[in-house]
Amino acid sequence: MAELAQVVVDVPTMQTNQPYTYQVPEALEQKLQVGMRVVVPFGNGHRQVQGFVVGFTDASDYGGKLKPIQAVMDLQPVMDAEMLALSKWLADTTYSFWIACLYTMLPNLLKGKTHRVVRVVDELPEQDYFDLFAGRDTRDYADFADDPTAVSRLLKLKRAGKIRIDYQVENRARAKTVMGITPLLSFEELEEARTSLHPNAHAQNRLLSYLQSIGGQTVVQKKAERVAQLSAATFNQGAKKGWLKKVPVEVYRRPQSQAALPDDHHLQPALKLNHDQQVAVDQINAAVKDQQAATFLLQGVTGSGKTEVYLQSIAQALAQGRTALMLVPEISLTPQIVNRVRRRFGSQVAVLHSGLSNGEQFDEWRRIERGAAKVVVGARSAVFAPLKNLGLIILDEEHESSYKQDEAPRYHAREVAKWRGRYHQAPVVLGSATPSLESRARALKGVYRFLGLPHRVNKQPLPPIQVVDMRPEIKQRGESNFSRPLLQAVSDRITRGEQSILMLNRRGFSSFMMCRDCGTVLKCPNCDISLTLHMDTRTMKCHYCGHEEPIPQVCPNCHSRRIRYYGTGTEKVEQELRQLMPQARIIRMDVDTTRRKGMHEKLLKQFGDHQADILLGTQMIAKGLDFPNVTLVGVLNADTGLGLPDFRASERTFDLLSQVSGRAGRADKQGQVIIQTFNPDHYAIRDAQANDYDRFFFQEMNLRHQASYPPYYYTVRLMASHPEEAVAARAMAHIKEKLHQRLAPQTIILGPTPRAIARMKRRYYYQIVIKYKRDPALHATLEEILQETQSKGFKDVQVSIDPDPQYFM
Numbered sequence: 001m002a003e004l005a006q007v008v009v010d011v012p013t014m015q016t017n018q019p020y021t022y023q024v025p026e027a028l029e030q031k032l033q034v035g036m037r038v039v040v041p042f043g044n045g046h047r048q049v050q051g052f053v054v055g056f057t058d059a060s061d062y063g064g065k066l067k068p069i070q071a072v073m074d075l076q077p078v079m080d081a082e083m084l085a086l087s088k089w090l091a092d093t094t095y096s097f098w099i100a101c102l103y104t105m106l107p108n109l110l111k112g113k114t115h116r117v118v119r120v121v122d123e124l125p126e127q128d129y130f131d132l133f134a135g136r137d138t139r140d141y142a143d144f145a146d147d148p149t150a151v152s153r154l155l156k157l158k159r160a161g162k163i164r165i166d167y168q169v170e171n172r173a174r175a176k177t178v179m180g181i182t183p184l185l186s187f188e189e190l191e192e193a194r195t196s197l198h199p200n201a202h203a204q205n206r207l208l209s210y211l212q213s214i215g216g217q218t219v220v221q222k223k224a225e226r227v228a229q230l231s232a233a234t235f236n237q238g239a240k241k242g243w244l245k246k247v248p249v250e251v252y253r254r255p256q257s258q259a260a261l262p263d264d265h266h267l268q269p270a271l272k273l274n275h276d277q278q279v280a281v282d283q284i285n286a287a288v289k290d291q292q293a294a295t296f297l298l299q300g301v302t303g304s305g306k307t308e309v310y311l312q313s314i315a316q317a318l319a320q321g322r323t324a325l326m327l328v329p330e331i332s333l334t335p336q337i338v339n340r341v342r343r344r345f346g347s348q349v350a351v352l353h354s355g356l357s358n359g360e361q362f363d364e365w366r367r368i369e370r371g372a373a374k375v376v377v378g379a380r381s382a383v384f385a386p387l388k389n390l391g392l393i394i395l396d397e398e399h400e401s402s403y404k405q406d407e408a409p410r411y412h413a414r415e416v417a418k419w420r421g422r423y424h425q426a427p428v429v430l431g432s433a434t435p436s437l438e439s440r441a442r443a444l445k446g447v448y449r450f451l452g453l454p455h456r457v458n459k460q461p462l463p464p465i466q467v468v469d470m471r472p473e474i475k476q477r478g479e480s481n482f483s484r485p486l487l488q489a490v491s492d493r494i495t496r497g498e499q500s501i502l503m504l505n506r507r508g509f510s511s512f513m514m515c516r517d518c519g520t521v522l523k524c525p526n527c528d529i530s531l532t533l534h535m536d537t538r539t540m541k542c543h544y545c546g547h548e549e550p551i552p553q554v555c556p557n558c559h560s561r562r563i564r565y566y567g568t569g570t571e572k573v574e575q576e577l578r579q580l581m582p583q584a585r586i587i588r589m590d591v592d593t594t595r596r597k598g599m600h601e602k603l604l605k606q607f608g609d610h611q612a613d614i615l616l617g618t619q620m621i622a623k624g625l626d627f628p629n630v631t632l633v634g635v636l637n638a639d640t641g642l643g644l645p646d647f648r649a650s651e652r653t654f655d656l657l658s659q660v661s662g663r664a665g666r667a668d669k670q671g672q673v674i675i676q677t678f679n680p681d682h683y684a685i686r687d688a689q690a691n692d693y694d695r696f697f698f699q700e701m702n703l704r705h706q707a708s709y710p711p712y713y714y715t716v717r718l719m720a721s722h723p724e725e726a727v728a729a730r731a732m733a734h735i736k737e738k739l740h741q742r743l744a745p746q747t748i749i750l751g752p753t754p755r756a757i758a759r760m761k762r763r764y765y766y767q768i769v770i771k772y773k774r775d776p777a778l779h780a781t782l783e784e785i786l787q788e789t790q791s792k793g794f795k796d797v798q799v800s801i802d803p804d805p806q807y808f809m
Ligand SMILES: Nc1ncnc2c1ncn2[C@@H]1O[C@H](COP(=O)(O)OP(=O)(O)OP(=O)(O)O)[C@@H](O)[C@H]1O
Pocket: 271, 272, 273, 274, 277, 300, 301, 302, 303, 304, 305, 306, 307, 308, 433, 457, 458, 623, 624, 625, 626, 662, 666
């Protein structure tokens, strides 16, 4: 009896985690494998959807008629057994749909895009045929979507049975090919062809010699033209004469920045480790060798040489014939680290991050999948890199919140890394100067193995930190972003030919327009937040939905002309700094100046080449930078993040200040740090000043304990949204009732409350936060709620479940 295939289908409005069963047509019987993408019919229309084959089952269990699979999209599986198992675990632990997890794990080009096609099936009135179809038989439905009259004419034709609207899945994954040539004749046959040539046909003569020299290989035509010094026309003649044939050759799109790399013969050698580094590397290596799925916490102060520990551990894993994965937060923000990995391991490194084009991403993925790349460096989603035989996984800056994805599936890369570590029996190394409270607490309990690098490599102490209270400064000198001590310090650096990094903390901060007469703040018409001023495009923009409008000249409420710009953007700070120090050369780095591809690296390079005295930027300059000539770091506003309605606000402020302070004095020159703040007595600022992670840790743990927050309690956030506020609120009340009935009495259920940003993208949001220690009923209850949200009662209400949320806003 024939086998049946189990397929997880992609139907956005009717999600379920149960696979559907399909017949396998005879023609596909030998070809179809688990992990392949297929196209299957769904529902009773002409709808085609994409799906993943996740298993086979015996036909005897099924009565009735099953639909057959229509097409296979892959020649070989895109998911192996590990990835399929991981996708299932992901769906289960993040309360998301299996199909969404499968897609998340694959490069964009392998994500199916369904589109609708309008097909003429019967003779049309001539007018319609020309107006709507321009004389063709099919058109993409998207061509009509914005034109209501065309749509209504189409609907009429559809009712009359003249046209049909089909769903089609397109396969977007194409390998890039270039033209290549292959000789068709043997050496002797080519020699014979030469005898029949006209004596003046020098070019063709050379072509024959060239074809003989490549001995039956396929060569990219452009390269052949260059090597043989022949024109394309000559190759065309050769093809006509039957000497060679043209064939497409698959090439990898290498990320642009990769082009400038040294070749594999000029790789950078390993450094001689200091004692603490050696101890760390030895312990990690032992775990790699013994195939122990242990988790290490590598806590090393800034500049202590953590990266060198990663690199030498990776080298060991490779020496054992295994592969390695290194995750960094927001890779585009840390080009220096990526380049260090590439300079050490050369062409066996693949890089995965969101800055790549879809084609580049797909090609890097294939290099990994085929085993050509053995080391992967990447941001969050690189944790799904299809490396086989993993020997080591590293998460640098493990405390970073960007490791958690803030849309479904809401996974944390740290947890996925640990899962893969267990699967491959490989250790996971979590590295940070300021570990998350969760990780440090686990290390204290012995769940993680602790490795410490308490000293800087250069044996210098950490740079002294001076805290400047901005309250008296402002009183004496009026509004300014720069205190006198900071200005003095920057100008000293310029005199000495040294460099400064100045950071403007933009977290929880915006540059908005407010009317001085009536207090009106310009807000986004779709969302509940103020619009941000962008000087480069001279517009007001919403950071949530992208809404954009001109800068107002008069107040929309009272028509006063005294509508002014408030808050501090990097541009405004730059202007002030240029006025205060006309001689200083400044590079500004923020989302606006780095939006163009490659600009981030370019600006950093300019700064590294000392083409500027000051690097002024947002949080993006806090991490990972290693410039030996930087001796001063200034933080313009340390406390803007402290007021956020979020229990991690202090932890994030402490982390940020510690990170950015660490950019100063990394080589032989002594560094200095100046922090400007309106809250000089806050413990996060005091402890950062004292470089005292432990004091901060215990103080913060105490507060978390009192308020029942992580790491003492686990949290889950549920959110519901709807264009009508009352509907969202009602859905949440219903969910709350259910939670109340099922969950353990010790479990704390907070809410429902409107979110801090209650309205976004024309929808109203309500949230419930669950805090629990152990609740055996929780998982099943949340699963049930997830399934219920797909039912009719929840029409248009979007519900999301976020385990261990990173933000509570
Ligand atoms: N064993 C060593 N001998 C000599 N130099 C070293 C050694 N280890 C690291 N370095 C150098 O010291 C500097 C700081 O090291 P590295 O950047 O690895 O520190 P880190 O702990 O990763 O820093 P951060 O967390 O602050 O980004 C680098 O320039 C690095 O090349």
